[in-house]
Every structure is written in structure tokens, then in C-alpha cells.
Amino acid sequence: MKRSIHQNISVDCVIFGFDSSELKVLLVERELHDEKTGELIFKDRTLTGNHIYLHEELESAARRILDDLTGIDDIYLEQFFTFGSPSRISKEKDKQWIRSQGRNPDEHIVTVGYFSLLDINRVEIKHKDRNVAWYPVGEVGELGFDHNEILDKALSTLRDKLMKEPLAYELLPDKFTLTQMQTLYQAIMGVEYDKGNFRKKVAKMKYLIPLDEKIVGNAHRPPRLYFFSRDVYEFTRKQLFDFSV
Amino acid sequence: MKRSIHQNISVDCVIFGFDSSELKVLLVERELHDEKTGELIFKDRTLTGNHIYLHEELESAARRILDDLTGIDDIYLEQFFTFGSPSRISKEKDKQWIRSQGRNPDEHIVTVGYFSLLDINRVEIKHKDRNVAWYPVGEVGELGFDHNEILDKALSTLRDKLMKEPLAYELLPDKFTLTQMQTLYQAIMGVEYDKGNFRKKVAKMKYLIPLDEKIVGNAHRPPRLYFFSRDVYEFTRKQLFDFSV
């Protein structure tokens, strides 16, 4: 069965990953070749996105894209902003690209931005027909369409949320060390934290549970592993809520 | 010149106002009458919204709605979420209503939510063909479509933003007293604040500038008037930014 799509509505996904030192984003390579000569006209990168189907939930459309790309279906996902400027497609190369896809570059397409967080090591990126790779968020260069703007907005939303919710575990392995976690916070927030104070804060978060396991073979004192307990988190959140005012 | 519209994309505006004691929202009355008998089938309220034009900025579409309704064109406006569930139009009366407008209730319409803040006394609501009125946010009842959900999301976004930015002045008259401001915060946040502590905080906000003017005739000690200086605000924000790590 073939489903019809919304011509004017798409979803773009900003997929963040963390590789133990840097925050990275998943980008798709875009190459335009001359139809006749096969000569390369340009080569750059874009976020991953797609049109939504008629009668499809926005979030489902985003999950569909993520699943296609990563094969994982339980990824953290969050809508952050909708971009609908008519000048979203204004650069000449974007128009060329759209024409090469048999589509009309003068269409006015509104796109709903989602960002997702995942442990970079969980994923074996599916190549399919296009090249997909991780890029440090600070070194993405000029992306296609308005995707630099979309990435920036995703990043600032991520920073805001990270200050309010313990999202770090979404980007880290199931078991992680506090140094990994601190590095992650520093990479995303762009600031340095005091080790002692950072750990004191974590100690107050009862949903970050220390294990007896340790990592050995580091040529240093082996660090303790922690994991995030969703149960405890939900429970303490409810408690907080109940007693507020 | 007639502009074509996007069939599947609309903008909904949650317009907040404050009347010196309560937070209110602007709603449009919706009445459906039987075509033949003229008998009233139902009567309820909805937010204000409309389809966007092809090649129109989302924010412009929202401003167009606001301007039509209030005649004011410099209103604070902020996108907060996009609603695209295919079940947005599922209640029978919503379908009836849409049919009565000559439209198809099975269309899948994605709507971008904006909320705006304005001094309730600035506005002389234009009636046009429909009844428009202010309702306390806690007493809106069951709205049409998914508009209760949209209103809730707008409210929680407003609360979040109010904790980070001095938005209060958007809802207050140009000159306002600190008691008015405190009442506003309490109305929106749903908590009580200590008078002394509230004023201490305000004293630290250099962009809230006390005037020599006072309001007389209150049968009490006349309160001092304050106003919000955007210039000072921008300046101190930049300063803060410059010195942050």
C-alpha cells in the first residue's frame, strides 16, 4: 500500500551523539552531479528529514526517519521548533538539488524540527543510498537549506533542557562514569565544572545509582560505574510535585 | 490579488491578557445552527487561528491574525509548539462545524502554536462577524478541537519563559506598580511570593526603573510607578553574556 505524503510539510531530525569527548551530530552527505557529464557540481551535508504522510503523527514521522537511519526505535526524541520561512530554500545550489530530485524549488515547505539523543556506540549507521556520518557540532561547516539555523536552535534547546532534566544518560552508555558525565556536560554547555561540586550534585540525584563495578586497565585508579534509574527518577519527580505549594 | 492558502497548515494564537487580578485568554465563540431550522446545535469557544498563505512566514501569519483581531501590530509573539496529530479533529461536533464551513473534516491539518502577551486595556476587540471575549485561563471549559491541549502547552511555556525573562511588562500597562507586577507573577505561576523578597529581586533588575510618579486616590499610601527599559535590559544582558565564562 502506498501512502500519500504532505507536499508542504516535513520533519527534520537533529541527531546528537557523544563519543566520550565531543558532541556530534549525524549528517547526510549530499552530492550533485551534472546529469550529462557526471561532473561533480557540489558536495555538502544536510540534516536528515523527510515529508510526512497524510494522517501521520509528527513524532511518528520523526521516528520513522530515525529508525530508517539507525535501526533503533526507542530513541529519545523531542520537538523543538517549526521552520516555515518562505526563504528556507533560497540558495541556488539548494534549488538545483531539489530540481535534480524532480521536485519544485518554489514549493513552500514548513518543517517541524525534532532533536534526538543517543549513545553513539549503539548505532551502526545504515548507509543505504547515501553517506551518513557523525560530525562534531562545532565543525559542520555550511549545511544545505536552513539547516545551520535548525541545528543552532536544536543545540540551544538541548542546553536549556539539560539544565532542567537529567538527559545525559540518553547520550551515554547504560553504565557510565562520573567523569564521562562531566565531560558530556562540559561539551554541551561549553563551560568547565569543578569536579568536587559536580559530584556533590550527582550525589543528590538519587536516580543516578552507583554500581560496585569498576573499569580496570586505565593505568589509574579505576572509576566507579553509575546507571540511571528511570523508576527512581519518576518517583522522586512525583514526590517533588506532590509537595510543591 | 487573491493569495492561495496552504490547505494543511494553520497557525493558532493563544492570546493572553491580564486585568489586574487574573490571567485571561482571548477566545472566539463558535455557534453551529441547523441549516434548515436555524436551531442551535451547539455553542462553545475556540482559540483564534487561520490557515497560512503560500510563501507566508509563519510569524507573519500569526501577526495577521492578531492584527485582524486587535488592531495592534506590535504584540509580543512567540512560537511554542506544533500540533499535528491526525486525531486533532475527532470530536463529532468539530467535524460538523468543519462541514458547515464547506471544508472536509478528514483533512490532516498541522497547526503551529503561537502565544502572545498584551495589556488587556490596550485592546478594543474587533467583533467582526464573530463574538470574541476574554476568559480567565482557569475557566475556559471544553474548547473546540484540541485547543485545550494547545492552551495548556502555551501556559506551561509561558511559565517557563517567565522564570527566565522579564516578560511581565508585556502584560502590564507602560507604567505599573510592583504590587501589580507581583499579582501578575502570582496569577501566572500559581504561587504566592513574599512582598519583601519580591521587591528585593526587582531592585536588582536595573531595567525596571522607578518613577517619581505615584498613583493617588487609593485610600492608602500611594504606590510608586515603574517602567521597563528595553535599552537597559539589552545592555545588561550583553554584559552578563560577555562576562560569562
Add this chain to the structure above:
DNA sequence: TCAAAAGTGTTTCAGATACACCCATGT
């Protein structure tokens, strides 16, 4: 002169910050 709202000052307490120090491991 009294009621009521405007406005100020003081004390206390929790949490943030800075920073010094000890611990465990591989080389």
C-alpha cells in the same frame, strides 16, 4: 487615629563555589 497597602530591614538557612587533600592503580 485607625485600617490597609506601600515599602524597608534583619536574621536565618541552604546551596553554590573554591580549593585543598587523600586514594588507587599501572608503569
Add this chain to the structure above:
DNA sequence: ACATGGGTGTATCTGAAACACTTTTGA
């Protein structure tokens, strides 16, 4: 034994919160 990152403890400072108090007006 020592370098290095892991991990803990303590002193200080800031700001939030609680609350008592004074001031100014109209009635």
C-alpha cells in the same frame, strides 16, 4: 615511587526565605 585521574572533605560566600517593622495615605 610517582604520575595521573578518581574521589572526598572543609571553609566561605551568595542568595533565597521568613518575618518583623516602619511609612503614608484616605476615611
